[in-house]
Amino acid sequence: MTKRTRATESEPVPPQDAAEATEAATPPAPEPDRELLPLSGVRVIDVGNFLAGPYAASILGEFGAEVLKVEHPIAGDPMRRFGTPTKRHDASLAWLSEGRNKKSVTIDLRQPEGVNLFLKLVAHSQVLIENFRPGTMEEWGLGWKQLQAANPRLVMLRVSGYGQTGPYRRRSGFAHIAHAFGGLSYLAGFPGETPVLPGNVPLGDYMSSLYGAIGIMLALRHAERTGEGQVIDVAIYEAVFRQLDEIAGAYALYGKIREREGAGSFVAVPHGHFRTSDDKWIAIACTTDKMFERLAEAMERPELASSGLYGEQRKRLAARDQVNQIVIEWVGSLTRAEVLERCLANEVPVGKLNSIADIFEDEHFLARGNLARVPEEGLGEVTVPGVVPTLSETPGRITNLGPPLGNATYEVMRELLGISADEIKRLRQQKII
Amino acid sequence: MSEEAQAALPLAGIRVIDVATVIAAPYCATILGEFGAEVLKVEHPVGGDALRRFGTPTERGDTLTWLSEARNKKSVTLDLHRPEGVAIFKQLIAESDVLCENFRTGTLEKWGLGWEVLRQINPGLIMLRVTGYGQTGPYADRPGFARVAHAFGGLSYLAGMPKGTPVTPGSTTLGDYMTGLYGCIGVLMALRYREQTGRGQYVDAALYESIFRCTDELAPAYGMYGIVRERHGPSHNDFACPHGHFPTRDGKWVAISCATDKLFARLAQAMNRPELASSSIYGDQKTRLEHRHDVNEIVRDWCGSLTREEVLERCYATATPAAPLNNIADIFGDRQFYARRNLVALDVPETGETIIIPAVIPKLSATPGRIKHLGPKLGEHTDEVLRDLLGLDETQIAELRSKRVI
Numbered sequence: 138m139t140k141r142t143r144a145t146e147s148e149p150v151p152p153q154d155a156a157e158a159t160e161a162a163t164p165p166a167p168e169p170d171r172e173l174l175p176l177s178g179v180r181v182i183d184v185g186n187f188l189a190g191p192y193a194a195s196i197l198g199e200f201g202a203e204v205l206k207v208e209h210p211i212a213g214d215p216m217r218r219f220g221t222p223t224k225r226h227d228a229s230l231a232w233l234s235e236g237r238n239k240k241s242v243t244i245d246l247r248q249p250e251g252v253n254l255f256l257k258l259v260a261h262s263q264v265l266i267e268n269f270r271p272g273t274m275e276e277w278g279l280g281w282k283q284l285q286a287a288n289p290r291l292v293m294l295r296v297s298g299y300g301q302t303g304p305y306r307r308r309s310g311f312a313h314i315a316h317a318f319g320g321l322s323y324l325a326g327f328p329g330e331t332p333v334l335p336g337n338v339p340l341g342d343y344m345s346s347l348y349g350a351i352g353i354m355l356a357l358r359h360a361e362r363t364g365e366g367q368v369i370d371v372a373i374y375e376a377v378f379r380q381l382d383e384i385a386g387a388y389a390l391y392g393k394i395r396e397r398e399g400a401g402s403f404v405a406v407p408h409g410h411f412r413t414s415d416d417k418w419i420a421i422a423c424t425t426d427k428m429f430e431r432l433a434e435a436m437e438r439p440e441l442a443s444s445g446l447y448g449e450q451r452k453r454l455a456a457r458d459q460v461n462q463i464v465i466e467w468v469g470s471l472t473r474a475e476v477l478e479r480c481l482a483n484e485v486p487v488g489k490l491n492s493i494a495d496i497f498e499d500e501h502f503l504a505r506g507n508l509a510r511v512p513e514e515g516l517g518e519v520t521v522p523g524v525v526p527t528l529s530e531t532p533g534r535i536t537n538l539g540p541p542l543g544n545a546t547y548e549v550m551r552e553l554l555g556i557s558a559d560e561i562k563r564l565r566q567q568k569i570i
Numbered sequence: 571m572s573e574e575a576q577a578a579l580p581l582a583g584i585r586v587i588d589v590a591t592v593i594a595a596p597y598c599a600t601i602l603g604e605f606g607a608e609v610l611k612v613e614h615p616v617g618g619d620a621l622r623r624f625g626t627p628t629e630r631g632d633t634l635t636w637l638s639e640a641r642n643k644k645s646v647t648l649d650l651h652r653p654e655g656v657a658i659f660k661q662l663i664a665e666s667d668v669l670c671e672n673f674r675t676g677t678l679e680k681w682g683l684g685w686e687v688l689r690q691i692n693p694g695l696i697m698l699r700v701t702g703y704g705q706t707g708p709y710a711d712r713p714g715f716a717r718v719a720h721a722f723g724g725l726s727y728l729a730g731m732p733k734g735t736p737v738t739p740g741s742t743t744l745g746d747y748m749t750g751l752y753g754c755i756g757v758l759m760a761l762r763y764r765e766q767t768g769r770g771q772y773v774d775a776a777l778y779e780s781i782f783r784c785t786d787e788l789a790p791a792y793g794m795y796g797i798v799r800e801r802h803g804p805s806h807n808d809f810a811c812p813h814g815h816f817p818t819r820d821g822k823w824v825a826i827s828c829a830t831d832k833l834f835a836r837l838a839q840a841m842n843r844p845e846l847a848s849s850s851i852y853g854d855q856k857t858r859l860e861h862r863h864d865v866n867e868i869v870r871d872w873c874g875s876l877t878r879e880e881v882l883e884r885c886y887a888t889a890t891p892a893a894p895l896n897n898i899a900d901i902f903g904d905r906q907f908y909a910r911r912n913l914v915a916l917d918v919p920e921t922g923e924t925i926i927i928p929a930v931i932p933k934l935s936a937t938p939g940r941i942k943h944l945g946p947k948l949g950e951h952t953d954e955v956l957r958d959l960l961g962l963d964e965t966q967i968a969e970l971r972s973k974r975v976i
Contacts (some may be wrong), residue, residue: 138958141665173767175759188786200759215830220787220809221795230790298891301935304720304910309833309891313813318893320901321740322815325729331804332823332895335740336720337728343784347751352932354758355580355605359937367936372841375912377929378901380747382593383625385913386634388898389926391626395898400735402742404625408717410726410736418736420721425620428713451580473652478958481712486702488718488778490727490736493792493799496782504707508789520793525779526756527704530771531763 159337174201174531175382177355181264182207184246184255187216188235189312189373190268190296192346193353197264198238199533201522205539205549206236207255210243210568213542223516227542233513234521236539242550243543243570246277250569255279256287257554263360264353268296271306281368291366292356294349300372310373312341319377320384334558344376406453406460407432410490411468413476418490419468421480426450428486435483436467513538546570579606579937584761586668587612589650589659592621593639593743594716594777595672595700597750598757602668603642604930604939610662610955611946615647615974618948629921632945637918638927640945646956647949647976650681654975659683661960663691668757672700675710685772696760697772698753704776714777716745723781724788731803747781805866811858812837812866815883815895816873823895824873824881831855836888841872916944939951952976 143217169421179202183194183497191206191214198204208214220231228236242258245251256279259265269276274280284291295301299308299318316322316335325335352369360366387393400409403479405424412418423429426442426449433442440446441463447453453460468476473489489495496502497520524533550556551570564570583608588599596611596619603609613619621640625633646662649655660683663669669688671678678684688695699705702714703722720726720739729739756773764770782789791797805814810829817823828834831854836848845851846868847852852858861903878894885892894900901907914929930939956962956976970976 138955140959140961173763175763175766196755200795219829221791221797223794230794234787234790299906300910303906305906308886309889310893311827311829311891313827314825314891314893316740317815317823317895318906320896320898322825323823323895323897324738325740326737326804327735331731331817333730333737333804334802334807334814335729337724337799337801337807338725338785338788340739340744340784344751345746347748347755348753348932351601351751351758352934354755354762355937356934358580358758358762359578365936367934370935371931372910374906375910378907378912379931380744381741381928382743383634383638384898385624385901385926386926388640388902389913389915390628390923392635393626393898398738400730400737402717402738404742408742409738410721412735418721418727418728420718421718422715422742424715484713485716486713486718488714488722490721491724492727493724493785493788493797496789497722497792501703501709502782502854505704505776505779507779509794510793516794518793520789522783522785522789523784524914525775526752527774528756528760528771529774530769531759561841 174533176201179203179264180205180262181266182258182262182265183239185266185268186214187219187268188342189345190266190294190349190371191216192343193294193296193349194239194266195235195237196346197353199535200528200531202264204239205258205545206239206241207258208241208542210245210570211541213241213243217539217542224260225513225515225541228539232518232539233519234538237521238536239540240545240549241540242542242546245277245569248569250564250567252278254550254554254564256283256568258549259284259287259291261553262288263290263357264292264294266294266296266349270309271295271297271301272445285366290360290364292353292360292369293366294353294369294371296345296349296371296373296383298373300375301368301370312339312373315341315345315373315377319374320381321377324395324397326397328397330397332397340365341373341377342378345373345569348376348379401457401461405450406457407464409461411465413473414470416473417473419473419476420488420490421464422486424486429453431483432464432480432485435479435485436463438463464473480562509535511535525553543570573816579939581606583609584668585610585666586647586670587662587666588670590670590672590700591619592624592672593635593746593751594749595670597639597747598698598753599643599670599873600639600641601750601754602757604941605934605937607668609643610666610770610951611643611877612648612659612662613948614647615949615976618645618647622948628918628925629923630918630947634925637925637944641927641941642943643946644955645946645949646952646953647665649975650683651908652975654970654973656682658956658975659773660688660691660968662955663688663695665959666692667694667761668698670698670700670753674713675701675705679781689770689914693770694768695770696757696764697770698757698775699772700749700775700777701752702777704779705774716777717742719745719781720778723778724785725781728799728801728852732801734801734803736801745777745781748784749775749777752780752783805870806859806862809859810855811862812869814866816870818873818876818881822878824878824885825895826869826885827891828858829891833891834858835891837869837885839840840884840888840890841869914941916941918944920947940960949976
């Protein structure tokens with residue numbers, strides 16, 4: 138354990154002085170350079186399809202990286218056609234949102250000339266993101282060996298359903314499949330009934346991308362210090378499985394198989410979803426006895442929190458149905474607004490079960506800038522989720538929505554790779570780019 | 571792993587103070603620790619982190635989740651309600667790079683440990699602040715937990731049978747882990763920026779935002795067309811059919827997902843009914859979505875006539891995306907989990923119990939993360955840190971202990 142040698146140590150700030158410091162006493166910080174973001178100067182190639190992996194590139198782009206989306210010259214990323222279409226023929230809404238900040242460069246990797254161009258691009262970049270089925274890039278002559286030869290410092294993120302190794306590596310995998318294989322889907326639904334989708338969104342695609350972005354940041358740090366690049370191997374099912382707290386430990390130690398719990402939770406009561414008199418839903422989460430006491434007060438039935446009744450989690454778990462019934466009846470007798478007001482007055486952990494319509498009306502989403510309205514030519518304003526996380530000094534940004542197919546091909550070929558205009562024309566005619 | 575190999579990890583030399591509780595911000599510190607950072611878990615001297623009591627207890631008293639998620643951390647006890655505790659905390663801040671916290675907004679400020687104070691002590695400090703609703707906005711002061719964040723962020727509304735009771739989206743802690751991931755990304759971004767400029771900053775993460783960010787086109791579709799996405803139960807979503815869960819003859823479940831027409835053609839082949847994928851029948855996604863009940867019925871009948879193993883074998887033979895709905899017993903018996911070494915066994919030194927926990931992800935080829943030990947005992951490293959890092963002597967430490975500051 139080593140002490141730091143930094144400026145503050147030669148002039149230590151006595152703790153008592155610092156304790157007296159107030160915001161008013163703080164000298165105004167110099168305006169940070171808004172142009173400089175953590176990943177300024179880093180170039181990322183995103184050759185993936187859909188979301189698992191490409192979302193990692195979106196995050197890097199939000200925090201300053203230049204992201205080149207390499208796509209097939211004719212079809213482009215299938216994400217362009219996934220979900221709800223817009224007036225722009227090559228852009229669904231999902232593409233517009235998650236293709237944010239990227240530049241589109243078309244290269245056909247199934248042609249040898251395309252492979253050569255791609256390797257040149259790799260030599261000019263720091264990060265490569267792909268999510269083909271394992272073995273596909275190797276078939277094209279773009280395995281790690283070839284890529285590393287082109288750029289020894291390269292950081293490569295590989296996302297796949299099952300990872301680059303193991304008996305199932307060649308199987309196709311999507312978020313939905315990974316939710317099932319990773320153990321999440323089994324847990325969504327009512328006990329003994331049909332397991333439902335764990336929320337009608339591709340969580341696993343996002344989760345695997347978050348792990349991918351973390352891996353890239355770590356590997357970039359290593360590459361910049363040592364000159365050594367590396368591969369980050371992310372399986373979508375692993376990202377899902379990693380979220381399941383003690384499920385593995387409890388099975389190994391006690392043989393406990395966690396089952397579906399409907400709207401509730403196995404560790405706490407009341408902890409679930411309740412319908413209000415105006416046919417809306419709220420979530421209540423009384424994780425501790427203290428919170429149940431607050432709920433009992435909100436219900437104007439403080440006696441429920443006495444130790445003789447349901448004051449202890451143990452007793453509430455044993456009388457789960459009775460406790461839930463009391464809450465169901467109370468919530469069902471009031472509108473959502475009334476329930477929220479009474480719960481919040483008593484600091485009960487409570488929240489609306491927001492639909493997207495609720496979210497658009499919610500003052501907190503608006504105050505936090507969670508809905509970014511980005512103008513897009515020909516479409517007016519498109520509302521997309523804002524950048525998370527929020528950084529105080531270097532907030533991320535959205536410079537553009539998902540680009541038209543090939544919008545930066547010429548720029549990249551000409552300026553970055555130094556290819557002549559005539560040659561670019563030929564490559565285009567031969568549909569290599 | 572040898573000391574030499576450890577020194578090569580990407581975050582070697584980075585010191586993290588984790589003064590947070592339960593999972594959200596602490597999981598960020600867990601990841602940083604897996605990749606080489608030294609993590610000091612600062613806990614209240616009595617009871618410590620509530621995660622020690624969350625879930626299933628072990629013989630040592632601490633729960634399984636604590637043992638798993640506090641991996642690699644060192645436990646230092648400190649009472650931040652006491653001025654002496656605050657003073658020691660400030661000394662720790664001066665010696666550290668990252669601080670992870672998730673108190674209700676204003677709590678650290680009340681103790682005289684707000685951002686403005688901490689940045690004066692250490693201008694390069696990076697501070698991760700996790701709360702239910704974020705540090706700003708009208709709901710900033712409300713208590714927030716993952717369950718509430720799942721609801722508020724729009725996920726819970728989308729889980730369950732159509733018009734039925736919305737169910738837990740699989741796990742009540744998703745939002746905690748996801749926020750730990752976003753927090754970790756923020757911290758790594760901020761570390762990079764600090765190394766270029768010397769300037770620290772704070773990362774403001776809200777549980778509900780992590781959830782809402784993962785909802786693909788939910789927001790743009792409502793914004794442009796007023797489409798309110800609903801829950802659809804088990805077998806399709808707004809864009810793909812079939813896409814869901816189907817029961818097999820042996821009372822188990824499989825997931826099948828045909829996001830594109832090509833994938834449906836493969837399924838039709840697996841079912842020995844290639845004609846279903848012709849353009850005049852169900853070859854187009856649009857047609858399948860319009861006739862989703864009929865399509866789902868066909869798939870349900872087929873799955874119901876075979877065992878889970880038979881369904882999967884036929885799907886894999888035609889490269890149809892399919893998988894078992896694994897419960898944890900299935901997972902422990904699965905070859906892929908073994909081959910990828912997703913489960914690791916470690917012993918609790920005090921009791922000899924063997925605990926199985928999820929291994930480190932993501933997998934890095936040159937600098938793989940590591941698990942040195944399970945979650946520590948409360949205060950296990952207090953003396954070491956106060957003595958070796960802050961230079962306190964035995965008498966001072968004994969005095970702090972007798973006053974219950976540590």
